[in-house]
Ligand SMILES: Nc1ncnc2c1ncn2[C@@H]1O[C@H](COP(=O)(O)OP(=O)(O)O)[C@@H](O)[C@H]1O
């Protein structure tokens with residue numbers, strides 16, 4: 250039995266190196282499916298971009314109208330169903346020849362037969378890493394796992410983009426599972442996620458079947474427990490945190506910090522903002538006006554409850570190969586405080602990685618547009634410069650970024666353009682779509698149309714990790730779903746239950 254499913258037809262513009270059409274002679278074909286055809290150039294791989302049903306009985310509006318007007322349906326009088334057939338429009342992606350993938354530059358002939366693309370060819374075509382790739386999903390309509398090579402996916406950074414609720418955090422959880430489950434001999438990196446909504450806390454909780462337990466490989470850092478050592482802050486960093494610090498004020502602050510550090514070296518131990526303020530008050534070199542401005546700012550910073558004598562927790566202790574560190578920022582409301590923490594961790598990680606004090610890592614940033622905004626004054630984008638630095642230089646050191654955002658337009662172009670692989674889930678906003686099309690030249694209009702109609706859990710991957718843009722279905726997660734995902738009904742029930750429990754307790758007490 251032959252496995253041919255159709256025959257290439259000749260139309261006005263096809264077959265050409267950029268378009269072929271075939272009539273389906275067996276079974277059905279879906280948009281998004283891959284097909285192949287042998288011809289003298291090699292084996293052509295093409296993506297089905299559209300499927301059209303045709304029937305010559307229904308081609309002419311006036312005759313359909315005429316028949317229906319006489320009270321009888323066309324199909325009752327003529328064998329209309331025998332004349333229905335499918336035409337598939339396809340976009341050639343490349344040609345396998347001599348074991349290599351080449352661009353398609355010459356079309357197959359009309360009359361050439363078409364098959365569903367074989368699993369073997371698809372794996373080769375998309376450069377899947379069969380031995381140790383990260384299995385994040387499957388190719389739709391084909392029984393083929395999407396296994397992405399670690400280096401190609403992460404080394405030059407990753408961006409995960411879509412409207413909210415379409416599966417960004419779900420995909421990222423799947424990615425974490427793959428990274429945590431990785432065998433030592435395949436090379437394990439550390440994962441750190443800066444998590445503004447506490448969506449990844451479930452990784453740290455013990456899980457029972459059917460879920461896989463990742464709690465022994467996950468470390469949690471609660472936002473409220475984070476402290477940053479004042480003695481480690483440079484005046485440059487402080488200038489980034491304090492809006493409108495003048496050069497003269499900066500100099501004075503620098504001097505005070507210098508003196509305090511000198512004392513520290515002489516054995517007085519680390520200092521905090523209280524010590525800095527005392528030193529400013531005592532100083533006879535600083536002008537009165539400057540003093541009160543500096544004291545005011547330091548008072549505000551101290552009020553954030555973020556700074557202390559020593560930094561904790563220590564990242565070098567937390568960040569290990571094959572583990573996930575969740576920095577849960579959900580209990581922090583102040584955006585500046587969150588930015589300072591993101592900036593602190595990112596900088597620390599990058600510095601330690603350059604010194605090889607920590608393993609190669611993937612730093613995941615949820616709500617990346619908040620921490621690395623496109624249009625914002627420096628003072629409201631405290632963490633932007635370090636993220637840009639990692640985006641530009643990280644790959645030399647094994648410091649990878651994963652930027653997650655539902656507003657690609659608001660995400661810093663410098664950082665986004667350094668992300669060589671993009672995972673795009675459903676996007677509907679025309680501005681975001683335009684922005685994506687501009688940032689990824691491989692995206693054509695047909696793919697753009699498909700992005701707007703993606704379902705939850707369906708994704709497009711473009712860039713380094715695959716040869717050609719690929720639509721795939723994200724696999725089911727093994728870890729426990731996040732509490733974040735509780736339905737509104739359940740949240741309302743929980744509330745009322747807790748309330749009635751409280752009420753009955755009060756009654757008993759009285
Ligand atoms: N691949 C998937 N398979 C099954 N359910 C999914 C998948 N991706 C997302 N979901 C569900 O869709 C909802 C939104 O997903 P989420 O990852 O939180 O979206 P986002 O982070 O983009 O806002 C969640 O309830 C999640 O369980």
Ligand SMILES: [Mg+2]
Nearest residue numbers: 417418419448
């Ligand atoms: Mg999310």
